[in-house]
Amino acid sequence: MAPALRTLHLAADDDFAGFRSAARALLQGGVPPEQVHWSTGEATLFDAPLATPSLAREPDPPYGANPADARSPDALRLPAALLRTISHAALHDDAQRFALIYRLLWRLQQQPALRHDPLDADTLRLAHMAQAVRRDAHKMKAFVRFRPVAADDVADGTLHVAWFEPGHHVVGAVGPFFARRFTNMAWAILTPRGSLRWQPPGADGAPGRLHRGPPARRADAPPADAGEALWLTYYQHIFNPARLKLSMMEKEMPRRYWHNLPEAALIAPLAAAAQARSDAMVAQPASVPARTVRLLPARSVPQVIASLDDLRAATARCRECPIGEHATQAVCGEGPVGAPLMLVGEQPGDQEDLAGRPFVGPAGQWLDEALRQLGIARESVYLANAVKHFKFELRGKRRLHKTAGQREAMACRHWMEDEIRLVRPKALVALGATAARALLGDGVQVTRDRGRWLQRGEDGLPVLVTLHPSALLRMDRAAQDEAWQRWLADLSLATQGPPA
Ligand code: URA
Numbered sequence: 083m084a085p086a087l088r089t090l091h092l093a094a095d096d097d098f099a100g101f102r103s104a105a106r107a108l109l110q111g112g113v114p115p116e117q118v119h120w121s122t123g124e125a126t127l128f129d130a131p132l133a134t135p136s137l138a139r140e141p142d143p144p145y146g147a148n149p150a151d152a153r154s155p156d157a158l159r160l161p162a163a164l165l166r167t168i169s170h171a172a173l174h175d176d177a178q179r180f181a182l183i184y185r186l187l188w189r190l191q192q193q194p195a196l197r198h199d200p201l202d203a204d205t206l207r208l209a210h211m212a213q214a215v216r217r218d219a220h221k222m223k224a225f226v227r228f229r230p231v232a233a234d235d236v237a238d239g240t241l242h243v244a245w246f247e248p249g250h251h252v253v254g255a256v257g258p259f260f261a262r263r264f265t266n267m268a269w270a271i272l273t274p275r276g277s278l279r280w281q282p283p284g285a286d287g288a289p290g291r292l293h294r295g296p297p298a299r300r301a302d303a304p305p306a307d308a309g310e311a312l313w314l315t316y317y318q319h320i321f322n323p324a325r326l327k328l329s330m331m332e333k334e335m336p337r338r339y340w341h342n343l344p345e346a347a348l349i350a351p352l353a354a355a356a357q358a359r360s361d362a363m364v365a366q367p368a369s370v371p372a373r374t375v376r377l378l379p380a381r382s383v384p385q386v387i388a389s390l391d392d393l394r395a396a397t398a399r400c401r402e403c404p405i406g407e408h409a410t411q412a413v414c415g416e417g418p419v420g421a422p423l424m425l426v427g428e429q430p431g432d433q434e435d436l437a438g439r440p441f442v443g444p445a446g447q448w449l450d451e452a453l454r455q456l457g458i459a460r461e462s463v464y465l466a467n468a469v470k471h472f473k474f475e476l477r478g479k480r481r482l483h484k485t486a487g488q489r490e491a492m493a494c495r496h497w498m499e500d501e502i503r504l505v506r507p508k509a510l511v512a513l514g515a516t517a518a519r520a521l522l523g524d525g526v527q528v529t530r531d532r533g534r535w536l537q538r539g540e541d542g543l544p545v546l547v548t549l550h551p552s553a554l555l556r557m558d559r560a561a562q563d564e565a566w567q568r569w570l571a572d573l574s575l576a577t578q579g580p581p582a
Contacts, residue, residue: 089119096251098172115188120180170212173251201579213457219252229304242269245303272298387500397470403493405471410435415466424464424507428516435472440465448551468520469494511576514550533572535580544580548572
């Protein structure tokens with residue numbers, strides 16, 4: 083007979099403390115994940131609490147607090163970063179989140195080595211969920227707009243009320259942020275996932291108090307008021323037409339938040355005028371950067387490249403092709419040695435050349451956004467370029483990117499190979515044709531080979547080829563959305579690693 087399914091009922095959608103207690107007891111009891119069903123909200127007659135003393139709800143750790151400070155399931159000691167990911171993923175809207183977390187805990191108990199595998203499918207999915215939750219919490223902090231209403235039970239007679247629609251169960255987690263930010267103001271935040279009310283510290287020294295309340299409806303919140311006129315004037319003044327990128331703006335401020343944001347009504351007219359305003363800005367002369375990085379004396383160039391410092395010193399002096407003579411400095415990759423994934427671009431751009439760091443300009447921002455959406459920390463991957471110096475042509479005083487020629491890319495190739503050898507990634511991503519050819523040879527074609535794993539002859543390392551972010555940047559708006567989704571899918575595949 084199949085073992086009975088146990089339903090574990092948690093007190094609320096964000097009851098991470100209750101989940102933690104229950105998971106601890108289940109792990110100690112050796113209960114496998116397929117025998118557990120997790121539920122939240124109103125309990126039903128069919129919910130059978132586990133027969134342990136630890137199901138009672140414990141106070142939640144504050145959002146952003148290190149959950150490692152709290153006890154982890156006794157049978158299992160988890161790295162602090164993983165515990166933090168789990169505590170954030172537990173606030174995701176996905177009904178399967180607790181089942182997924184418990185399954186991962188169970189698997190970690192059975193196979194402790196799993197904790198060192200950042201490409202494990204459950205670990206990755208949880209990381210994506212945690213990232214979505216952090217993003218939602220960030221949006222709530224950024225997009226809540228209070229409106230004053232008269233209130234008898236508030237000392238100064240004004241309660242500031244906001245309406246917000248979070249995508250995940252972040253209300254309780256974000257409450258302490260608002261309490262700190264608006265300590266001396268009486269406020270309430272109403273949402274369909276529960277409400278918050280802050281009672282500021284009293285004149286008599288009574289401490290401030292944060293209360294949780296039931297879900298609310300849009301109609302419970304007050305309509306627009308005159309105070310918004312000031313904010314709208316401010317918004318108009320800080321709007322920078324030269325930096326307008328509507329698609330990025332929508333990613334930062336997704337449309338689903340717009341109907342609750344008073345300034346959203348200004349976006350269309352400001353965007354319509356942006357081109358003319360930014361043309362006027364562009365017409366101003368640009369300045370050519372001074373060379374700031376001196377060549378190293380020849381004797382400091384190591385003969386053997388035994389470390390990334392050696393590589394930096396050697397590429398700084400490299401004149402195996404003419405590009406290095408004109409660039410400000412060589413730009414080697416950045417990221418941890420031993421990073422599981424190394425992403426290889428073409429060459430540093432204008433901003434990278436000045437900063438001495440890869441992917442810090444516009445293409446880098448797109449890459450950062452993609453990594454963010456995939457829940458991958460930029461610091462956990464190694465970002466590099468096939469060519470180490472910026473190749474450009476001067477157009478007036480502007481330095482315009484010029485694709486490195488085959489000879490230049492090949493001259494630089496041994497530096498890239500040194501970098502791969504020193505970083506020791508498990509897999510590589512080629513961003514665009516220059517990187518793909520440098521990594522895989524001339525036979526590769528980005529449009530034909532993108533999105534699948536290929537293998538390098540040199541060291542057998544798997545390589546996933548995809549577009550360079552600049553290719554997306556150059557597309558027209560109509561094609562960009564679909565291309566972005568395909569690109570994300572390619573990168574997501576890369577983060578999962580090649581099939582075993
Ligand atoms: N494009 C690249 O290929 N690399 C960078 O570092 C920046 C832009």
